[in-house]
Amino acid sequence: MPVIRVLVVDDSAFMRKVIGDILASCPDIEVIARAKNGHDAIEKVTRLKPDVVTMDIEMPVLDGLQALGYIMSECPTPVIVLSAAGSADVTITAFNYGAVDFILKPSGEISRDIDNVKDELIKKVKAAASVSIQKLGFIEEQDRRKIKGNKKEKSVHLKRAKPKKIVIIGSSTGGPRALQQVIPLLPPTFDAPVLVVQHMPSGFTRSLADRLNSQSRIKVREAVDGDIVEPGTVLIAPGDYHMIIKQQKINRETREVIALTKGERVQGVRPSVDVLLNSVIPIYGQRALGVILTGMGSDGYIGIRNLKSAGGKVIAEDESTCVIYGMPKAVIEQELADYILPINKIAEGIMQTA
Known part of the structure; x- marks a missing residue:
């Protein structure tokens, strides 16, 4: 070399x-x-x-x-x-x-x-x-405006409804730019919650969430402990915290809520895609969609393998658009991906699959 x-x-x-x-x-x-x-x-x-x-x-x-x-x-x-x-x-x-x-x-x-x-x-x-x-090109401001469109209010029933399905997105190196080509394309009426793990340190994930929220028609924010998992909302795991979901009684109804933990790093990272996926599977099973985008290493592979065993679906980013073909490669080489798509087709794939 x-x-x-x-x-x-x-x-x-x-x-x-x-x-x-x-x-x-x-x-x-x-x-x-x-x-x-x-x-x-x-x-x-x-x-x-x-x-x-x-x-x-x-x-x-x-x-x-x-x-x-x-x-x-x-x-x-x-x-x-x-x-x-x-x-x-x-x-x-x-x-x-x-x-x-x-x-x-x-x-x-x-x-x-x-x-x-x-x-x-x-x-x-x-x-x-x-x-x-x-x-690695520059993302032109006019391209962001085209993606953004007109921001619309989410309907009340969508916000309050208990979600029937869920989308988990994992990314690392190259992820901030990849997410900007996925999240802003989701409509405000998207009827599933989206949970994102992007490998970043504390303090940086909030800026990423704010940037995505300003570009998107769907609501995007950094997750906080106790957040209710709702359709039409994207929650990004805070840097240096594992994000999991658990069930909790709220107004006599069992709902899924976010829990943030300082558990041990998994494969050297916190937050971890594997940790989030493994908390989602017992609750959603085949109703979960896992999406693995660009990134170093293989975080997400174990969770995706477990998700497939539970009947869930998987989308992996194609090598042709990955900045680093590590995380998707681990999934694709083990034939765990139902769909292998370039980054500009991932949002469409999510809407058709979730």
Whole structure:
């Protein structure tokens, strides 16, 4: 396998050195240059043509978001954004501009403990190097407006009705952009609840939910403990919490409600698609639809296998549109998917199957 050539971009000389040293410690990675701001990054990307760029967001002269937009339009290159706590909205925008993934700096812009994310950084750089750049374009604002349409109020009976079926969506690397091509296409009259697990840290899933809600005709929000599972609502698992459903008596009627837990990480992640699916199966069984989108690893595979055994249906994203063909591949290779669809057909598949 060829050595992965990386450009490190950060306005802090300390961070450039530490990030560069972390990456250089891996024999499969070569740090070919470092850049101190967005303008410097653009010049070096154009001249050196790295395989992957790690990009800080907050920088003088030209910030990381502006540099990312230029790079993806003029010399497309896989970019991993390095975000500090509190920059969730900007990070979600970076995905719209074509970022592959992001790393959360442990303690702010100058993170002297950045070594704590060493393994994650190396793993994500390796994954980014394998991404087909054609799958990473900028999402134009007019395209979002076309998807959004006119937001409509949900009918009262739809909101209060006990759901007869449920949709579970799991995604990881590339997921924020994939979800923006699925959730906004669901109609406000969609008669099933949608529960989403997107691998993101605490603080970022709320920004993702708010962004999706602003683009969608269906209601989207970050889940809270005790939420009633209702048709026509999309609930996104909060970062760093497993989301499950359980049954509870409400006004003399048994309803399904959300429970958030700090249980052990599963396959290194929390929230976990497997954990959510395994809580859904005993309640919904064959009335559940599992949807697995782009992402590293195989989270969701065990839950999907159990869902199929219970008679549920499964949709997996086709390799042709996956940013990272990991999670769908685990499902597809074991012949667990009833339908294999490109991302632009997933919403239609959900509406026809659920």
